Structures are given as structure tokens and as C-alpha cells.
Amino acid sequence: MSLSGIFPIDRWNFTTQSMLNVLSEEHYAELVSHQSEQKFRKGDVIFREGSVPSGIFLIRSGKVKKYKVDNLFKEQIIYVAGPNELIGYHAVLSEERYPDSAAAIEDSLISFIPQDDFISVLHRSPAFNRRLLKALSHEFTVLANSISVIAQRTASERLAIALIVLREKYKEAGSEENEVILNISRMDLANMAGIAQENVIRLLKEFKAEGIVETDGRKISIMDIQRLVKKSNYH
Amino acid sequence: MSLSGIFPIDRWNFTTQSMLNVLSEEHYAELVSHQSEQKFRKGDVIFREGSVPSGIFLIRSGKVKKYKVDNLFKEQIIYVAGPNELIGYHAVLSEERYPDSAAAIEDSLISFIPQDDFISVLHRSPAFNRRLLKALSHEFTVLANSISVIAQRTASERLAIALIVLREKYKEAGSEENEVILNISRMDLANMAGIAQENVIRLLKEFKAEGIVETDGRKISIMDIQRLVKKSNYH
DNA sequence: GACAAAAGCTGATCTTTATCAGTTTTTTAA
DNA sequence: TTAAAAAACTGATAAAGATCAGCTTTTGTC
Numbered sequence: 001m002s003l004s005g006i007f008p009i010d011r012w013n014f015t016t017q018s019m020l021n022v023l024s025e026e027h028y029a030e031l032v033s034h035q036s037e038q039k040f041r042k043g044d045v046i047f048r049e050g051s052v053p054s055g056i057f058l059i060r061s062g063k064v065k066k067y068k069v070d071n072l073f074k075e076q077i078i079y080v081a082g083p084n085e086l087i088g089y090h091a092v093l094s095e096e097r098y099p100d101s102a103a104a105i106e107d108s109l110i111s112f113i114p115q116d117d118f119i120s121v122l123h124r125s126p127a128f129n130r131r132l133l134k135a136l137s138h139e140f141t142v143l144a145n146s147i148s149v150i151a152q153r154t155a156s157e158r159l160a161i162a163l164i165v166l167r168e169k170y171k172e173a174g175s176e177e178n179e180v181i182l183n184i185s186r187m188d189l190a191n192m193a194g195i196a197q198e199n200v201i202r203l204l205k206e207f208k209a210e211g212i213v214e215t216d217g218r219k220i221s222i223m224d225i226q227r228l229v230k231k232s233n234y235h
Numbered sequence: 236m237s238l239s240g241i242f243p244i245d246r247w248n249f250t251t252q253s254m255l256n257v258l259s260e261e262h263y264a265e266l267v268s269h270q271s272e273q274k275f276r277k278g279d280v281i282f283r284e285g286s287v288p289s290g291i292f293l294i295r296s297g298k299v300k301k302y303k304v305d306n307l308f309k310e311q312i313i314y315v316a317g318p319n320e321l322i323g324y325h326a327v328l329s330e331e332r333y334p335d336s337a338a339a340i341e342d343s344l345i346s347f348i349p350q351d352d353f354i355s356v357l358h359r360s361p362a363f364n365r366r367l368l369k370a371l372s373h374e375f376t377v378l379a380n381s382i383s384v385i386a387q388r389t390a391s392e393r394l395a396i397a398l399i400v401l402r403e404k405y406k407e408a409g410s411e412e413n414e415v416i417l418n419i420s421r422m423d424l425a426n427m428a429g430i431a432q433e434n435v436i437r438l439l440k441e442f443k444a445e446g447i448v449e450t451d452g453r454k455i456s457i458m459d460i461q462r463l464v465k466k467s468n469y470h
Numbered sequence: 471g472a473c474a475a476a477a478g479c480t481g482a483t484c485t486t487t488a489t490c491a492g493t494t495t496t497t498t499a500a
Numbered sequence: 501t502t503a504a505a506a507a508a509c510t511g512a513t514a515a516a517g518a519t520c521a522g523c524t525t526t527t528g529t530c
Contacts, residue, residue: 011334068383071470076383094372099246100379129364136371137329143378144335148303148311150386151429155487186508194386196488201509217496218507235306390517421478431518436479452526453477 003168007229011145012165014079015135016086020058022127031121032058035111040104046087049101053091055114059083062108063169065188068100077192079142080105082169089132092118105188150194153233158193159203160232163213166192167222182220207231238403242464246380247400249314250370251321255293257362266356267293270346275339281322284336288326290349294318297343298404300423303335312427313381315340317404324367327353340423385429388468393428394438395467398448401427402457417455442466 003009023031037060040046046057049068059081066087067077078100081087091098092115104110122129149161166189167180186204190197204220207213212228214221222228238244258266272295275281281292284303294316301322302312313335316322326333327350339345357364384396401424402415421439425432439455442448447463449456457463 066379068379070383070387071468072387074387076386078379078382090372090375092372093368094376095369096373096376099376129368132368133328133364133371134330136368136374137325137327138331139371139375140325140378141329141331141334143375143382144301144303144313147313147378147381147385148305150382151311152305152307152309197507198489198509199487205509215508233306432477433479433519434517440479450478 003164003225003229006226007164007232007234009165009168011141012161013168014081014085014142015138016089017084019086019128019131019135020084022131023121023125027121027125027128030124031113031117032111034117035113037109037111040108040110042104042106044104046102046104046110047098049099050097052097053088053115055112056086056088056092056118057102058111058113059085059087060109060111062110063105064102064108064110065105065192066100066102067191075191076194077188078146080166080169080192089118093136105184149234155193155195155199156203156206156231157233159189159195159200160207160228161234162189162193163207163220163222164225164228164232167225167228180222182222183218184220185218238399238460238464241461242399242467242469244400244403246376247396248403249316249320249377250373251324252319254321254363254366254370255319257366258356258360262356262360262363265359266348266352267346269352270348272344272346275343275345277339277341279339281337281339281345282333284334285332287332288323288350290347291321291323291327291353292337293346293348294320294322295344295346297345298340299337299343299345300340300427301335301337302426310426311429312423314377315401315404315427324353328367328371340419384469390428390430390434391438391441391466392468394424394430394435395442395463396469397424397428398442398455398457399460399463399467402460402463415457417457418453419455420453 020028020031035058040062046064047053061083064081064085064087065077066079066081067075069075081102087102088098122132149158153161163182166182166184170182171180186200187197189195190200193200195203204213204215207228208215210227212222212224212231214223255263270293275297281299282288296318299316299320299322300312301314301316302310304310316337322337323333357367384393388396398417401417401419405417406415421435422432424430425435428435430438439448439450442463443450445462447457447459447466449458
């Protein structure tokens, strides 16, 4: 079951993947000329809010949460990034410290690209530059959406949206069309939707009773995306 | 009383003003060569979410709210922009429709700049291009902050932050250092902080009892910024 | 300046969601 | 394989905040 027509998934995803596609072979080679690949285990922190950036990261495989932790140690997930997405470029471009933290939510393989190579390719490739502007502008759409939903919708609707968004991210891997399996903790889900962890569990039970999801330990299978979209009450 | 040292106001403001500063006289002249100035009265809509952009807007004077209205007609204010700030560029750069709406919250004078002039200057001025990338990247900081605060903090803390942010925006006009007067409706305040309008009124009463603010009709005077910052519980 | 409309305000009640204090199940790693 | 740790889950309670209905004051316009 595809989302097309029933849910505007584009408004929930960043588009940094498309940036790499516009690079010539030569420019791509330059970009990755000094890359260093690194394995991150589930839970490992990739960078931490407030530290000084020295480059950007390209996710080769795995999944990464971008999040902020406030002074009461409450965590809010801002975005979940997957394969071929870039992270860490905001800090480099704004010439500020990292505005958020990043951590692997599953075992991940990630390339580090030094700042200089990124900036150099950015200067040499007008197409890359244009795509970057486009990607950054699109991010406003995604984040404004999140703000509006988190501020105005019920816990149940927010959870439904989080599940829809995650389903799309977990689809590619075990790419059956129906029944996508999410491998994400209840806590991360809670921190994504801005709900207490206990209530995520209770809401999942409701969704399960309605035949929308099934659970097996920590794993969540999305069984009925159409009804999940209806639950999200988001058009 | 300045905020410096006690509140990170930079994390709550966009930086499009600085973009104009890097333009040579020639490039600036080109940018505004076909501008048309227009007066908007308080409440007037400047552009509406979902419509196709044909240019960007430069706020000459006044204040503009950027907001989203959901399917239950609940409004969420994403950002409040003031003099010398640009709006509407996201849609142009992402080649999408407007991701949010914009309306004047006080009488405003606004220049419309056609898309072509904006794009043309963008191509001709590398400095402008760099500043734009910087401004867009910085927006991530601002919006991620908003998400985290709206999802995780109490109504009282959110209102305190909204008042601090607005104080900065209303300061320039009647630029006494102490006692800034905000001219904003309870409803807009509620839609900014993601609180019911009735509760904004009750919380303002509390703040008043503590000597932090005073009210006179719709007008809100910020009397004690230090205690307001303490109330926000945000470091 | 009078009048209508809009905005501000109040108290009572209801709903949603968080918090707390556990128990049970699953996962991890020795 | 198994023990320890972590995560998932449950029920009870508390708290925060929304909603509702009505009243009062302010604002804007003729």
C-alpha cells in the first residue's frame, strides 16, 4: 500500500539525498576523497549539541536520530535520517556549534567528510549549491509541520503520524509493500511524538486492538496503513 | 536590561536581515529594481499556505506572523518577523508552494520583490548566496528549539519564552531599555505558545501578580525581564 | 460620542496526559 | 545458557491544561 494520495509524506522528509545525485563523478570523487568510514553501534552518539563541527556525515547504512536534550534531561527527537542522507551540515554552514545531537538508533555505517571538502565542492558545483538551497528551504516545510502538529494535535494523532513517517523510513530495508516492521524503542517513539513512554504503550495497545499494528517485543509491524492515516487525522 | 548572558536570544531569531547587508550597492539596486511597496493593515494576509509564490517580501516596517492553520482551524504561529526581514523565500527556493501563511499583526509596509530579481542577484552575488545558506542553516537551530520547547515544557515556560522573544522584537520601536510594550492579542500569544487563549490570560495574571508584567487593555508591558527569564526555565 | 463588534476576562468542569510504583518480559553479553 | 540489565507493560492517581458558558471591558467605526 502506497501513501501517494492519502498522506503528504514529502512534508515530513528532508531531501539531502538528492544533493549527491547532482554531482558530477569528478565532484563526487572530490567530496569523498578524504572521507573516513566509521561504524556506530545502536545508541552511539555521532555528535553532540554544542560541540564545534569539523565536517559533515553521510549515512551509508543504518538510522540516526537527531535530537535535543533540555535542562531537565527530556529528549526531543527532531528528525530521523536514513541511508544516503547527510547530517551535520547545518553547523558547518551556519558557522555555529551543532544545534542538536545525533545518535545511531540501529547499527550504522557512516562516512565523515571534512568541512573543507564539503565547502570546496559547494564552491565548485553550482548545481550542488542550488540543491543545497532547495534542501534547506524544504526543511522549513518539514519543521514548521512538526511544530504545528506537536502543538495542536492529540497524543494519538501525533503517534499515528510518527508511525507513518517511520514506516516510510523502514520500508526500503525489508521492502515488502505491506507490513513494514519498525525496530525502534518505545522511548524513542515517545520522544519523537512528544508523549510519555507509558502512554505510547497504551496507545499502541489501542492501535493493536483496532488491527492497525501488531507488536512482537520491541518490534512494531504496521498492518493497516490506511487506517493509520485515518487515525492521524492529517490531510 | 539586556538579555546578553542570561538568555540565548539568537537561537530564537532568523537572520535574513544580514543578507541585505552583504549586497553591493549595485546588487541591492538590482534586487529592488522592480519592487512594489504595499501597505498591509493589521490582520491582512500577505500570502496563504498552499498558493504558488511569485516573489519574496521585504518587511519595511511593521510585524508579520508566519503561521499554519490545521484542518480543525487551529492556528500555530511558527515565527514573527519584523523590519528588514525577508519572508516568502522558502517557497521560491524550494520550488514548492508556500509552506505556511503570513499575515500582518500590526500595520505594515512591505516590498514585494519579483522572483526573477531575487534569483538573479542570488546568482550574481556569491556573498549573498553564502549568507542565504548561512541564514537557512541557522533556521534549523531556531525551529528545532521551538519543537523541543513546545513538546517538552510547561505552558507557563512556553509563555515566558514567547514574551521574551516578542520583547526583543518590540524593543527597537520604542527603544527604552526597560519596560517594553507588546502590542499583540491574547489569541496570537496563545497560538504562538501553543496554549488555550483562556490560559494565556490566567498565566498573564500570575505574571502580573509577581510583578513581571503589567497589562493595560491588550497591551502588555514587560517590567522584569530577569524574572521572566527565570520563569522560562530555559538556559 | 454612541454603538456594535471584538477582545479580554472569570469560574466551573471535564478531559487528556503525565507521573508513580511497581511487575513482567525481552534483550544483551559474559 | 543464564544471569543481569534494560525495556516493555500495567493500574492507580495526580496534575495540567482545554473547554464551556457567560460576563465585562476595550476597540474601532460611523
